[in-house]
Amino acid sequence: xxxxxxxxxxxxxxxxxxxxxxxxxxxxxxxxxxxxxxxxxxxxxxxxxxxxxxxxxxxxxxxxxxxxxxxxxxxxxxxxxxxxxxxxxxxxxxxxxxxxxxxxxxxxxxxxxxxxxxxxxxxxxxxxxxxxxxxx
Amino acid sequence: xxxxxxxxxxxxxxxxxxxxxxxxxxxxxxxxxxxxxxxxxxxxxxxxxxxxxxxxxxxxxxxxxxxxxxxxxxxxxxxxxxxxxxxxxxxxxxxxxxxxxxxxxxxxxxxxxxxxxxxxxxxxxxxxxxxxxxxx
Amino acid sequence: xxxxxxxxxxxxxxxxxxxxxxxxxxxxxxxxxxxxxxxxxxxxxxxxxxxxxxxxxxxxxxxxxxxxxxxxxxxxxxxxxxxxxxxxxxxxxxxxxxxxxxxxxxxxxxxxxxxxxxxxxxxxxxxxxxxxxxxx
Amino acid sequence: xxxxxxxxxxxxxxxxxxxxxxxxxxxxxxxxxxxxxxxxxxxxxxxxxxxxxxxxxxxxxxxxxxxxxxxxxxxxxxxxxxxxxxxxxxxxxxxxxxxxxxxxxxxxxxxxxxxxxxxxxxxxxxxxxxxxxxxx
Numbered sequence: 001x002x003x004x005x006x007x008x009x010x011x012x013x014x015x016x017x018x019x020x021x022x023x024x025x026x027x028x029x030x031x032x033x034x035x036x037x038x039x040x041x042x043x044x045x046x047x048x049x050x051x052x053x054x055x056x057x058x059x060x061x062x063x064x065x066x067x068x069x070x071x072x073x074x075x076x077x078x079x080x081x082x083x084x085x086x087x088x089x090x091x092x093x094x095x096x097x098x099x100x101x102x103x104x105x106x107x108x109x110x111x112x113x114x115x116x117x118x119x120x121x122x123x124x125x126x127x128x129x130x131x132x133x134x135x136x
Numbered sequence: 137x138x139x140x141x142x143x144x145x146x147x148x149x150x151x152x153x154x155x156x157x158x159x160x161x162x163x164x165x166x167x168x169x170x171x172x173x174x175x176x177x178x179x180x181x182x183x184x185x186x187x188x189x190x191x192x193x194x195x196x197x198x199x200x201x202x203x204x205x206x207x208x209x210x211x212x213x214x215x216x217x218x219x220x221x222x223x224x225x226x227x228x229x230x231x232x233x234x235x236x237x238x239x240x241x242x243x244x245x246x247x248x249x250x251x252x253x254x255x256x257x258x259x260x261x262x263x264x265x266x267x268x269x270x271x272x
Numbered sequence: 273x274x275x276x277x278x279x280x281x282x283x284x285x286x287x288x289x290x291x292x293x294x295x296x297x298x299x300x301x302x303x304x305x306x307x308x309x310x311x312x313x314x315x316x317x318x319x320x321x322x323x324x325x326x327x328x329x330x331x332x333x334x335x336x337x338x339x340x341x342x343x344x345x346x347x348x349x350x351x352x353x354x355x356x357x358x359x360x361x362x363x364x365x366x367x368x369x370x371x372x373x374x375x376x377x378x379x380x381x382x383x384x385x386x387x388x389x390x391x392x393x394x395x396x397x398x399x400x401x402x403x404x405x406x407x408x
Numbered sequence: 409x410x411x412x413x414x415x416x417x418x419x420x421x422x423x424x425x426x427x428x429x430x431x432x433x434x435x436x437x438x439x440x441x442x443x444x445x446x447x448x449x450x451x452x453x454x455x456x457x458x459x460x461x462x463x464x465x466x467x468x469x470x471x472x473x474x475x476x477x478x479x480x481x482x483x484x485x486x487x488x489x490x491x492x493x494x495x496x497x498x499x500x501x502x503x504x505x506x507x508x509x510x511x512x513x514x515x516x517x518x519x520x521x522x523x524x525x526x527x528x529x530x531x532x533x534x535x536x537x538x539x540x541x542x543x544x
Binding site: 144146147148163166167170179180181204205206 | 416418419420435438439442451452453476477478
């Protein structure tokens with residue numbers, strides 16, 4: 001099950017190759033995650049207020065075609081794994097105009113507290129955990 | 137009295153105009169400030185640890201010639217004003233190769249605590265204040 | 273006459289102060305400009321394809337209250353001046369939730385060609401010029 | 409064989425977690441690559457002027473410990489593969505102070521021309537190719 005959101009490419013996101021700088025796709029994955037959580041009724045800011053952080057411990061992107069300034073971009077976000085201390089997402093980036101696949105990526109996250117120490121999320125937040133589980 | 141530091145332009149800092157994206161000069165001013173403080177024997181991280189933040193309340197830049205990828209850049213930073221709750225810096229950005237002036241800027245900062253409430257810095261941190269005063 | 277567009281604050285746009293990094297407001301002004309042009313029926317990418325660039329030659333921002341992660345932000349963009357080789361915009365940044373004014377800014381632009389040489393825009397592109405003039 | 413360069417973490421690179429935003433490590437890898445080429449006597453800007461671009465077609469990072477504002481960072485860059493149309497680099501990111509490994513990454517690049525079409529680099533630029541080959 002996935003969540004879909006869209007953005008428009010910013011001038012600031014381009015580089016002198018005339019396309020979006022490759023590092024910026026990770027920011028887009030992040031936007032996809034935020035909207036994935038919102039869609040589940042979990043606002044990520046609220047998680048952080050409760051002291052739960054989800055830092056990225058692994059990130060990956062495969063670039064297929066370049067995104068360009070002012071393109072409308074679709075970000076598709078899927079939760080693909082949920083283990084005791086980890087969460088894994090997959091992303092597909094499409095150009096809206098012609099539905100062309102531009103990039104695919106993956107991020108792995110740890111559940112940690114404000115001091116960046118791992119939390120056993122399943123134990124401490126069983127309800128949220130179960131809700132996440134239903135969205136895989 | 138000023139402080140001088142240098143950086144090299146990153147690919148990520150360029151945009152599709154083939155030059156440095158204008159918003160990035162504010163990041164360079166920030167680097168200049170960090171080094172200004174270090175040069176005075178004040179590490180900005182330590183200020184933050186003590187609960188003193190210096191958010192920007194005004195920022196300005198005048199762009200003269202564009203900086204390009206891989207250019208070596210000189211950042212010149214001067215403290216120009218110091219009042220009860222405010223601090224003001226001026227910056228000059230030069231291309232090292234030919235000493236050409238590329239941009240000039242200014243930032244105004246407030247002294248605030250971790251909740252972003254103003255602090256009367258002169259009163260609470262007289263020693264640092266006096267040290268800053270000697271550097272105008 | 274102004275143009276209004278909205279964005280949501282990205283995690284990547286925050287800094288360790290827990291608020292949006294001040295340099296990012298210039299990216300938001302840029303988004304406002306893109307939408308201002310689109311709203312007039314002028315797509316900025318098309319201007320660039322025709323060899324007209326609008327580099328920023330001056331930029332300024334006054335920060336009133338901090339924007340935070342996940343805030344919905346309104347960007348209000350106004351064209352305020354149009355001279356032979358220059359264009360000037362003003363921006364207001366609001367938090368959507370309570371319509372609070374967060375920042376105000378200004379950018380000045382030159383009309384240049386692909387080699388960053390000034391163009392007498394009024395002469396060469398009279399029709400676009402006139403259309404811009406109606407939007408002040 | 410590797411190349412080593414160092415940077416200092418910028419305030420702009422942090423996020424509200426109080427550490428470097430994960431997407432910024434890809435910018436650091438980029439800096440590592442630039443210095444790798446310079447060290448071989450090949451300036452990357454000159455490659456681009458000759459019409460050779462090296463867009464990233466795959467990027468990956470594993471985050472071990474977070475980098476923080478003002479940390480001095482060592483970027484170690486190794487060319488690990490060189491095939492007809494591809495180039496592959498590996499990176500290690502260390503904190504200078506205690507030589508702690510913070511992250512490891514990898515980027516794969518294609519040789520393309522200005523229209524982003526693949527070039528048979530070995531054939532067209534045999535001398536540079538051979539020089540690169542000696543640096544694996």
